[in-house]
Every structure is written in structure tokens, then in C-alpha cells.
Amino acid sequence: MPLLEIERLAVSFTRYRSRWGKEKVQVLHDVEFSVDAGEVVAVIGASGSGKSLLAHALLGILPENFSASGTIRYRGEPLDAERLKQMRGKEIALVPQSVRFLDPLMRVGAQVRLSVRGDDPYAAQREVFHRYGLAPETENMYPFQLSGGMARRVLVSTATVSGARVIIADEPTPGLQAEDVREALRHFREHADAGCAVLVITHDIESVLTIADRVVVLYAGTTVEIAPAADFTGDGSRLRHPYSRALWQALPQNGFTPIPGTQPQPGKWPSGCLFAPRCDQASPECTFSRPELRTVRAGQVRCIHAHSEDDERGISIDEAASDGI
């Protein structure tokens, strides 16, 4: 059974349209995926696809004007807001983006000790600092005194000492040197190998593929594909969704091919498939309705044109689909 399961998660926020009228704008919708114990799942997507909000929704720390719906299950048990409140920091831990998530006026050792659930915070904090190669005097430093790599290790320490089984890392690598990136990601792999479920939210596909087991691709607030990490290879032909392929091919070493157009803004989503306006495979039926997530070749995809290897030799799905309509 997966440790963490997300079903039809939707997040929307309320904003004032005018002096009197309020409107609800959806930012995330129909997000589905699961993370098993021992597994690193990467959530990738361009900025504006709702990645950080996803992390905040999973922890129940969305801003006040935001609301979430859908189901989040932990060990099969559905989590409501109250349950989520009890779990965060204990069972589910966040590894935040940057040093700005540390209290600027509190020594970092003390901040790590705040996360300890056992009865000897000092021992736990010192052990984890030692483990991550942080000098003992680091605990008396203030956040502004840490280098980028040290800050990363301190932030990971908070999750490690909490003993949480689910670790959600929100953009753990930007602004780091290549060496620090590798080290930061290795820590997440170690957590997974120790039996945790690790979710790494990032736009750095290339680096995260070195540790991820599976990849969830987010586009315009929804999951368009869930693929084994091994499928991100070669020209990307093993990927199921045209957006995943385009994302892969946009990387410098894979052709540097840009995707025309821009990701639609929340509230301005097209009525059919969200990617249809930018997709070179789009057909008229793509604009009718939003495709459901379906299983194709050991992965899942939200595209009516995706087909399994068997279909390549026979008729393709899109022909079959247009015949049906």
C-alpha cells in the first residue's frame, strides 16, 4: 500500500473581482499520484504550474484565502484538515526551498531542535549535524551566516530529526553548485532507502532524475503524466504525454527545442485538454473535454493520443477514438 496517496486534489483561491464580487480561481485540479515507502517521486513542471502550492496543500498550510478539496491518504487513512494538523512535522515533514524559511534571529541548532520529537533534542541535533558533515559550531550560527550548501544540510536536518515517514522537498536545488545539488539529492535518496516516502518538487528535471524512481509531470495545475524515471531517456519517445516530451526535448542536451506558446494562467484554462492549444498532435476531439488519467505502459497519462507499444503496429488510438465519435 502506498504511504501517501493523492486523489483528485484541487486547490483554489478567492479573489475580489470588484468592490463587491468575489470569484474562485482554481490553481490545482485533478492532481493524482501516490508515493510508496522507499520511493522517490519527483514532481516536475514549469513555474506557474502550481508546484509549491501542491506542497503546501499536502501539509495543510495553504494561505487563508485558499481552499483545497480532494483526498489525501496516509497509510490508507484519509486525512482531514484536523488530522493533517496533527500529522505535520511528525509524520509528514517539509524540506523548504531556502534559508529564508529559517527564523533569522534564532540560532540554527535551536531551530533544528524544535523539530525533534524524541526526548533528547540536543543529542538528536548534534548527531544529525555530524552525519551531514556540519561542524559542531554550526549550531550556534544564525541563518545569515550559512553558506548555500550548509543551509541545505540544516534544512534537511529538520526533516531527518523529525522522524517523519513522508518527506516533501520543495525546490531543494536552485542556486546550488553542482556538487551541493548532488549531495542534497543524495540525502533524499538515503531517506527513501531508509523506508521513507520522498516527494521532490522541482523544475530541475535533469538532476532529480538521478535519484527519482517515478516522475509526476504537472502542467497548468494538473498531472498530465506519471512515468517511471527510466522513460526520460533518448529522444523522449517513451514518454506518454506530448508535454512531457516537449519538456524533455527543451533541455539543452536533448535538442534545446522550445515549446511554442505559454502555459495558460489559472482561471484562463481552455475547456478541453489543457495542453491542446500548444500541442502539435491536437485534433478536434482534444478540445471537447478534459481527458481522464489512464494507464499506458506502466505509467499514467492524461492524453487521448497516447498509445501503448502494441498499438504502434496496428491502428493508433486517435483513429480509433475519432471512429468512435
Next chain:
Amino acid sequence: MYGLRRTGAFFVRKAARLVTLLIAVSILSFSLVSLSPIDPVQAYIGADLMRVGAEQRENIAAYWGLDAPPPERYLRWASAVVRGDLGTSMIYREPVAKVIQEQFFHSLLLMLAAWLMSGVIGFLAGSLAAMKKDSWFDRFIVWYCYTLAATPAFWLGLVLMVVFSVWLGWFPVGMGVPAGVLAEQVTWLDKLEHLVLPAITLSIVGIAPIALHTRQKLIEVLSSDYVLFARARGETPLSIYRRHGLRNIAFPALTLQFASFSELFGGTVLVEHVFSYPGLGEAMVEAGLRGDVPLLLGIVLFSTVFVFIGNAIADFIYRVIDPRLREAQAS
């Protein structure tokens, strides 16, 4: 800790600034007094004007050196001040330094009470308002602060006096001690009774800036990334306030409170006048109205030092307590 040498350097720098500031303030105020229609001789003679002839007046002026040009008079006065002689007050017929010392002690009690009250109440009100942002309590605090920020202290003092002293009769109408009682028989309780209304007036006005500032700062802190992370770690709102909120808003609030010495002094002048409370503010008003130039200039210099010390303390707190400034300089 903060290096001893750095602390020394800080004070030397501040002292140098104070000296230059005092020189500037003394020249400016001396020039203003010289240009004003105040005639020191007339102020000195007062009601006896009719009995003093023109010749006598010229003699007095010559005796005081008033016939010399202003720059010379300034230098003579300034060199006396440097030697510690502020001159003699015409109203009190006592050395200015002694008058200031006595009057300041009365004011000190009033200012200290108002300063502490406004600081504590303002900080609490601002904190609560930010914690309950957009609630009716928050709206009330903000409304209260804006209203009072626009209320002149003397007017508020008059209103309080009318309500609590005249109508309700809870407090004496004014003065620092009961009238008609020998100085030896005045008790602490009497003094306290006379202190209450002026202190409340002064602190009510002082609450607004500190409350608004604290509220704004705490709202900022509560929407920061580190508070978001604290929530993600499972900290409750109360522990977030205690661990992260207080830490991040206390120093700015304390700084603001020390930096507000000028408003405090200005407010004291008005409030003491309204309540006829015998303090430095009242002495300043009297000195101004009755042309007591030595006392007026003495109080101006004294208030400069007073406000400067407040600002220097504020500055010092920031440097010593905020680790970002302290350890960045040390390393």
C-alpha cells in the same frame, strides 16, 4: 559578545555627533532668540517697568553686555555653558541648571509612567490585532490608533480633565500637589493622584505609533516563509508567536520606543501646560512666554541631549542585540 572596542568606538562616535549637534542647535536657537522681540531687560524688570528710566535700562543692558553684537554675545554665553554655567533663570531667580534638574525630576516621573504604559499597552494591542488580523478587535485597534494619531494631546487632556476631574471628580483638576497644603505634608499618594491624568493623556497618545508599528511588523512576520515553515513543523499559533513572533518584533518595537523620546518630550510640554503640572515642559512654556532667555536656551539644550540619548540607545540596541549586525561586524 559585542567587542569592547567596538562599543567604545560607538560611544566616541556618538559623543562627537552630540557635540556637533549641540553646537548647531545652540547657534540656531540663540539666533532665533536674538531675532525675536523679547527684550531681556524688560523681561527682567517686569512690572517695575514704570519705575525704571531709559537711562537705567541702558545701564542694565550694558552691565549684561547686551550692547555687544550677537556673535560676541553668543560666544560669551557658549563659553559659559561649556564651563557648566547656564546662567540664572529670571523667573525662578535660581541657576538654570538647578531649575532644570528640579523640574526634570517632576517630568521624569510623568514621562516614565507614560512611556512604560504606552509601550506595554501599545505592544500588546498591536500583537493581538495582528494575531487576529481582520477581526473586529483588529479593526477597533486600527480605528483607535488612527483616531488618536490625529488627536492633539492638549485637546485630549482637556477632555479627560473635564470628564474625570470636573464631572466625576475622581482626580484633581491640575497642579502637581494639592493647593493649600504645606510641602512637608504632601504625601506620595497626593503626588500620584495628580500624576494619573497627565500620564494617561500622554500615554494614550503614545500608544498609537507603537501599536500600529507592532501590528504591521507582526503581520509581516506571520506571513514570512519562516513562519510558514514553523506551521509545517506543526507549531501552534501561540508557540509561533512566542518563539518567532516576539523575537522578531520586540527589538524594532523597543527601538521605536526609544526613538520616540522627542514625541514624548513634545507631548509632555503640552500636557503639563494643560494640567498646570510643574515640570520641565511647564517651565519651558513659562520661559517662552515670559522671556526667560537663559532658561529657555538651557531647556532647549537639555531636551536636545535627552532626545539624542533616546536615539543613541535605540541605535545601540539594534547593534548589540540583532545578531545580523552584531556578528556580521565581528566576523
